[in-house]
Amino acid sequence: MTKKQIDILLSTGNFPEVTGQRKLVETHISWVIVCDHFVYKIKKPIQYSFLDFSTLELRKYYCHKEIELNQRFAKDVYLKVLPIFKIQDYLAIGGTKGTILDYAVKMRKMNPDKQMDVLLTKDKVTPTDIRNLAERIAQFHGNAKIIYKKNVLDIKQRFNDLVAEKKFLSACFGIDKVGVIDHAIGTSNTFLDKNKKLLENRLSSGFFRDCHGDLHSRNIFLLPTPQPFDCLEFNDDYRHIDVLNEIAFLCMDLDAFGKRELSDLCIEHYNLKFPAMRTQEECNFFIYYKCYRANIRAKVNSLRAKSASNEEEKKKALAEVKKYLDLMKSYLELLING
Incomplete structure (x- = not known):
């Protein structure tokens, strides 16, 4: 049409x-x-x-x-x-x-007033909501199809794609502000190369599954029973991911709303119901996945800023870019400092 x-x-x-x-x-x-x-x-x-x-x-x-x-x-x-x-x-x-x-x-x-991102802005998402949601996601992941064949390092290129936005963002923010992009890419490459074996082990152990692929607060209703929707159908590879990658997206989103306590509760309760983070090394991967998700949101908003039809839209998108770059930087510091 x-x-x-x-x-x-x-x-x-x-x-x-x-x-x-x-x-x-x-x-x-x-x-x-x-x-x-x-x-x-x-x-x-x-x-x-x-x-x-x-x-x-x-x-x-x-x-x-x-x-x-x-x-x-x-x-x-x-x-x-x-x-x-x-x-x-x-x-x-x-x-x-x-x-x-x-x-x-x-x-x-569905009732738009019950969309999770709307409720977060009104400070109306409770710890009980988060526990119920984490349990719902854990149940879904537990029943999802297991993926045994995948290039586990494909995430490296997706992370590094952010460099394509550096020139545009440098013009908007100044070179000092976007220096974090090169730092993030270098840290990501080193981290993935060092932990390739762990990723391969997670693949063979059944932690890569046919997930939702786009699990963040705009794609969830709290009715009050948690209702995810709008998964990615157009590219299987975007859904065939580590379950920690999926739950990390939601937790990163909660961090971005300034709800760190809800983010921590979400991964804690999820892991209780579906133990996917069992060691310190896997905890580090959870942080890395949050870093990756912040990276992707920074890129998406940079593209929105480029294509904005007016200055107000561009300014709003750039504010989101800055927020996610800062969040990505905070996760990098956690990775580096252990």
């Missing part, structure tokens, strides 16, 4: 049920239409090095895969895949008549 067709669908298109609301939320890879009781997610016809939605058949395949993967922990949220039909100039989600233009993932709408 095109953006013009999305606009037609929003204004005059037919939906499976009557709805007074048709709100569009656009991401870099999807159009999401929020209705009164349901949400419809449509993949953009795009192709990147890590993602390919370029054909109708691929978009259909990944819609079904999104349903399949998310039903592992959100069965009542991810409902079905529906075709989008074109009948002359008329568009409809669902039905049987017309030419199939595209596909949509139908999801049950």
Whole structure:
């Protein structure tokens, strides 16, 4: 579909049920239409090095895969895949008549006030919420498919990709501020080379699993039962990771919100239910994974700053870059100082 067709669908298109609301939320890879009781997610016809939605058949395949993967922990949220039909100039989600233009993932709408990132900003996430969430994730990881074949050092290149943002960030912050990037890359390379054997042992021991892949507070609702959603369906390699890498993302996110006590509680309770961090060396890997996740968030926000449509958006994205660079630096210090 095109953006013009999305606009037609929003204004005059037919939906499976009557709805007074048709709100569009656009991401870099999807159009999401929020209705009164349901949400419809449509993949953009795009192709990147890590993602390919370029054909109708691929978009259909990944819609079904999104349903399949998310039903592992959100069965009542991810409902079905529906075709989008074109009948002359008329568009409809669902039905049987017309030419199939595209596909949509139908999801049950959840209360946006219960989204975890929203609750964190209001200081409404409790230790009980965190224990329940950690237990839910531990249970999911315990049942997830074990991955035995993977290049465990692929994380090195992903970490080092941050160097591509150095020139832009130097112009924004000054060279002194981004010196942490070279320091981080050097520390990461040394750490991974030194601990390659441990990573290989974790792979053979079953700690690499088919995880969520994007587990942070914006992808969790507290209803109050914890409800993760929106896992990565478009690239298996991004989900086939060390379980410590996954829980580290959530804990890093809590750190970024200034909730260190909740972050510590999260990994402590998770590890109690699913002992994935058994030695000091594995504790160091947990810190490294938090460092890696802060690195990725810094890069993502740098890219957002580059593509910002106005100065306010750019300023906001750069503030996020600074926050994550500072967080990455704090984790590096923990790694270096033991």
